[in-house]
Amino acid sequence: MKKRIDGIQLMSIPAALLYGIFFIFPLVQGIRLSFTDWDGMGKAVFVGFSNYVEFFSDSRALGDIKTTVFFAIGSALLLNLVGLSYALLMKNKFKLQDFVRVVIYLPAIISPLIMGYIWYFLLQPGRGFMYRAAEFFNTTIAWNWMGAYSYTIIVLILVNVWQYSGMTMIIYLAGLQSIPRELYESARIDGASKSQIFSKVTIPLLVPSIRINVVTNIIGSLSVFDIIMSLTEGGPGYSTESLSIYIMRMCYGNKTGYSTAVAMILFVLILVPVIVSFKFTKSRS
Amino acid sequence: MNKRVISVIAIIALITTGLFANGSSELSFFTGKVETIDLLNSIINDFNAQETEFSVSQEYQKDASNIIKVKFASGEVPDIMTTYEQAYVDQGKYLDLSNESWWNRLVPSMRDNCTDIKTGKQYRVCTNMTMAGLFYNKDIFDELGLKTATTWDEFVANLEVIKRERPDVTPLFLPGKEAWSLGHWIEFVPHGYLKQTLGPIESKLAMLNNESDKLNFADPNGAMVEFARNIVELQEKGLINSDVLSATADNRTEAFLSGQTAMFSDGMWALGGILATEPDMNIGFAPYPAYMPNSKPVVLSAEDSGYSISASSTNIEGAKKFLNYLFSAENMKKYSEALGSPSAFKDVDAAWAPDGFRKEVKQVLNSASNIGFTNEKPAGFSGDDAGRMVQDLLAGTYTPEEFGVAYQKAWNNGF
Numbered sequence: 001m002k003k004r005i006d007g008i009q010l011m012s013i014p015a016a017l018l019y020g021i022f023f024i025f026p027l028v029q030g031i032r033l034s035f036t037d038w039d040g041m042g043k044a045v046f047v048g049f050s051n052y053v054e055f056f057s058d059s060r061a062l063g064d065i066k067t068t069v070f071f072a073i074g075s076a077l078l079l080n081l082v083g084l085s086y087a088l089l090m091k092n093k094f095k096l097q098d099f100v101r102v103v104i105y106l107p108a109i110i111s112p113l114i115m116g117y118i119w120y121f122l123l124q125p126g127r128g129f130m131y132r133a134a135e136f137f138n139t140t141i142a143w144n145w146m147g148a149y150s151y152t153i154i155v156l157i158l159v160n161v162w163q164y165s166g167m168t169m170i171i172y173l174a175g176l177q178s179i180p181r182e183l184y185e186s187a188r189i190d191g192a193s194k195s196q197i198f199s200k201v202t203i204p205l206l207v208p209s210i211r212i213n214v215v216t217n218i219i220g221s222l223s224v225f226d227i228i229m230s231l232t233e234g235g236p237g238y239s240t241e242s243l244s245i246y247i248m249r250m251c252y253g254n255k256t257g258y259s260t261a262v263a264m265i266l267f268v269l270i271l272v273p274v275i276v277s278f279k280f281t282k283s284r285s
Numbered sequence: 286m287n288k289r290v291i292s293v294i295a296i297i298a299l300i301t302t303g304l305f306a307n308g309s310s311e312l313s314f315f316t317g318k319v320e321t322i323d324l325l326n327s328i329i330n331d332f333n334a335q336e337t338e339f340s341v342s343q344e345y346q347k348d349a350s351n352i353i354k355v356k357f358a359s360g361e362v363p364d365i366m367t368t369y370e371q372a373y374v375d376q377g378k379y380l381d382l383s384n385e386s387w388w389n390r391l392v393p394s395m396r397d398n399c400t401d402i403k404t405g406k407q408y409r410v411c412t413n414m415t416m417a418g419l420f421y422n423k424d425i426f427d428e429l430g431l432k433t434a435t436t437w438d439e440f441v442a443n444l445e446v447i448k449r450e451r452p453d454v455t456p457l458f459l460p461g462k463e464a465w466s467l468g469h470w471i472e473f474v475p476h477g478y479l480k481q482t483l484g485p486i487e488s489k490l491a492m493l494n495n496e497s498d499k500l501n502f503a504d505p506n507g508a509m510v511e512f513a514r515n516i517v518e519l520q521e522k523g524l525i526n527s528d529v530l531s532a533t534a535d536n537r538t539e540a541f542l543s544g545q546t547a548m549f550s551d552g553m554w555a556l557g558g559i560l561a562t563e564p565d566m567n568i569g570f571a572p573y574p575a576y577m578p579n580s581k582p583v584v585l586s587a588e589d590s591g592y593s594i595s596a597s598s599t600n601i602e603g604a605k606k607f608l609n610y611l612f613s614a615e616n617m618k619k620y621s622e623a624l625g626s627p628s629a630f631k632d633v634d635a636a637w638a639p640d641g642f643r644k645e646v647k648q649v650l651n652s653a654s655n656i657g658f659t660n661e662k663p664a665g666f667s668g669d670d671a672g673r674m675v676q677d678l679l680a681g682t683y684t685p686e687e688f689g690v691a692y693q694k695a696w697n698n699g700f
Contacts, residue, residue: 039664040358041376126528127536146462146531147680235464236530237677252351253699254372254664 027267034261039254051261060238061246061262065269067153068243071228072221072273074157075164079217080210082161083168090169091176105166112163116230119159149239152232156240160227164220168213175209176202214277222270243269312341312603315356315363317349318590320557324623325611332610339603364598365607369409369591371660374401379408380594380601387612395629398588398657402489410608411588412617413626416570416646417473417552418584418653420559423567425454425547433571435582437515440574444524447547457519458546460537461529461676468672470516470550471509472659474573477583478508480656492661495700503693505686508577513678513685515576520679529679542566552585553646556638557625570645572653586655589626666699 034051038044055061086104090097107115122129125144134141145151179202187197203210225244228234234241241249243266250259316325322345333340344363346352353368357378373379383406388396395414399407421433429450434440444456460466480488483499491499501507519525526532526546538555540546542563549555550573559566572582592611594604610616614632621628621635627643628635637643662668674695678688 039372040354041372124528125531127532144528144531233462233464235462235673235676236680237673237682239677239680252354253667253670254354 030260030263033257034264036257038257038260040251040256041254044257047257051258052265054258055262055265060241061243063238064241064243064246067240068222068224068266068269070153071157071160071224071242072218074153075160075221075224076214076217078157078161079165079168079221080213082165083213084172084206086165086169087172087176090173101169104169107163108167110163112226113230115163116159116227120231123155146232146236152240156228156231159231160221160224163227164217168217171209171213172206175206179205211277215274218273218277219270222273223266310339312339312365312598312600312607313363314341314343314607315349315353315366315368316343316345317347318367318624319345319347320554320624321590321620324619328611328616328619332607336606339600341607362595362597364595364600364604366593366595367591369593369660371401372664374408375403378596380596380598380604381406381408382410382594383407385410385605387608390612390630390632392629392631394586395588397485399591402486402493402661409591409593410612411591411629412612413589413621413624414586414629415553415589415626416584416586416650417469417550418573418649419548419550419571420541420555421548421569421571422541422544422546423569425451425544426569433569434574435572437574437576441518441522441524444519444548445522448522448524451547454544455526455540455546456524456548457526458532458537458540458549459525459529460532460534460549461679462531462533464669464672464676466534466537466551466672467675467679468668468670469552470675471512471671472668473550473583473585473656474576475508475512476659477573477585477654477656478577478580480659481580481583481654485657489659489661492659495663495697497693497697500693500696502696503689505689507689509692510685510689511577513683513688516675516678517685530676553589553626553638554624556642557623560625560638564639568642570642570649572649580654582653583656584649584653585658586650587657588629590620590624663696663699666695670695670699 033044035046035048036044037047037051090101090104120128123145125131125141125146131141143151145155183201183205184197187201192200223244224242225248228240228242228245232240234245238246243262247259247262247266250256250262314325314329316322322343325343329341329343349368350370353363353366353370356362357373362378369379387410388407391410392414395411396407399409399411401408419433425431425447426433429446431443431446434443447454447456459470479491479500482488483491487499490496497503502509504510520529526540528536534555537546537549538558541549542559556568559568572584575582592608594601594608598604611620612630614630617628617630617633618635621633621637625637627637638646671692674683674688674692677683677691678685683691
């Protein structure tokens with residue numbers, strides 16, 4: 001007996017078409033191109049796995065993986081910590097609460113590129129606003145955060161956290177507000193302490209919010225581009241270059257096939273923590 | 286219902302008619318030169334007012350040299366463009382302009398600079414000449430009784446006098462956050478030495494064919510390693526700005542305008558911005574000092590603002606007609622003054638800079654070895670990449686000897 005197509009299936013066709021055109025098709029094309037030496041102009045010649053081999057033997061590319069992963073782990077951890085802390089503070093009513101929420105969320109709606117330039121004007125070693133302000137108060141800031149990789153990457157993470165913690169906060173706040181009050185009351189009647197309530201009631205019920213935040217933060221941070229471009233342009237040298245910037249530079253350096261292979265590697269790099277996160281939070285929930 | 290159907294058909298018809306009408310009568314001009322946008326818009330408006338068969342429209346993109354790659358890849362190639370790549374010449378993307386009448390009006394050396402080394406043909410016409418060297422504050426030099434240096438030792442001695450006598454002034458400013466600015470030092474100093482010693486054609490061929498025995502990038506006694514030693518020497522002696530890795534070109538211009546720095550390296554394109562703020566500033570121009578045995582000071586004297594026509598343009602005659610209009614002596618005078626660089630056309634007499642400065646530039650051009658840009662670099666190793674390596678050198682990642690080896694490796698990988 002033939003199964004009839006119902007209305008819901010019919011209505012999903014446009015979405016499926018869009019998904020096919022804008023995700024499946026480019027992905028398949030990308031996989032195909034990643035096995036070629038296409039320079040973006042001439043003919044693409046099949047080169048097997050040589051682009052992938054080249055990537056893993058290039059010290060600059062491996063350095064970019066280190067930067068990207070370090071940035072993503074640091075950002076995801078801090079974003080969730082700061083976002084959750086903000087949400088816990090915002091859960092309770094206080095004067096000017098709405099205003100404070102807007103102030104915390106505001107950076108998230110500004111372009112990261114513009115935000116990066118603004119932070120550069122503020123933090124530029126020896127010339128930025130902070131330096132001049134310190135000078136005004138007869139003191140000096142001798143710290144050159146662009147002089148050492150460890151400082152530079154920390155500044156990049158902090159700017160990223162400052163920009164997106166408001167977004168993380170909103171998701172945690174929605175999660176916190178959906179936890180029934182009765183659960184807290186019964187926990188208190190049973191004699192649970194504040195820390196026990198937090199770890200045994202709040203956190204388990206926040207697992208869906210944690211999952212969304214961790215996944216979106218990891219995806220966003222692993223594909224970071226704008227903040228690094230505006231603050232350090234990946235420098236000094238290539239020390240703070242992310243994989244996204246590397247892909248762009250390789251693509252415009254007439255190595256389109258190679259850059260597509262790197263994009264595939266980045267895709268897998270993003271996919272792994274996302275799958276792990278889903279598995280982990282699924283079992284917890 | 287019928288009315289709705291008719292309305293939809295009418296809208297579709299209007300849109301498609303508009304699209305096709307637009308496509309057939311518009312000639313697209315693509316540029317990355319921010320300095321000439323307004324002037325070109327005005328010239329284009331004048332041209333469009335008198336032209337009945339088609340109109341010209343200008344598209345400016347800051348990152349034009351990269352965006353043109355997307356345009357070529359997607360088949361949306363502009364009719365006229367100011368971007369030029371050897372790879373596109375090799376693929377026959379540009380129209381051969383060798384037999385156009387413009388060349389009779391051009392300074393002969395500029396025609397040479399516009400000639401493709403492989404085919405001997407010209408696929409672009411440059412409208413201007415540009416120079417790059419060391420800009421200096423003449424008032425500071427006069428006050429300290431300094432003369433411009435011709436050798437590296439004299440250059441360092443000058444900077445040391447400035448540091449000693451005027452501790453409030455940074456002797457030489459390097460805006461090192463911007464990789465291109467450090468890439469220029471490579472382009473004009475060690476590459477400049479190669480061009481000077483090998484000659485313009487031989488050096489181009491050596492770079493194009495990657496003849497490592499002539500380029501000698503990794504040689505501990507070669508021009509590249511010696512250049513790296515010199516840059517590190519300037520940093521160690523405190524003769525450059527201490528924030529070299531985070532300073533921008535804007536910081537440099539501000540410092541120069543306020544008298545906080547005595548010298549910087551750049552091309553004539555930097556002059557317009559300085560004179561726009563301080564028209565009466567006493568600015569001097571000097572060549573890069575000689576730093577290798579038996580070499581001369583070097584100055585960049587190259588083609589600027591090159592125009593090409595796409596070989597696939599559907600309106601080649603229209604494109605030539607527009608360029609004829611643009612290249613008229615009257616328009617080129619305005620163009621030269623807006624750009625702040627001398628015209629490549631012999632019949633154009635433009636006041637592109639103050640008289641004294643123009644005289645000094647002329648003297649430098651006559652006394653120093655004139656070099657052109659390196660268009661024969663490997664496609665995968667840009668001037669920006671070279672600049673990033675200098676950033677690493679200044680950050681202490683490399684010793685000068687390691688820098689030479691790393692440069693050679695990066696150059697080889699770029700092919």
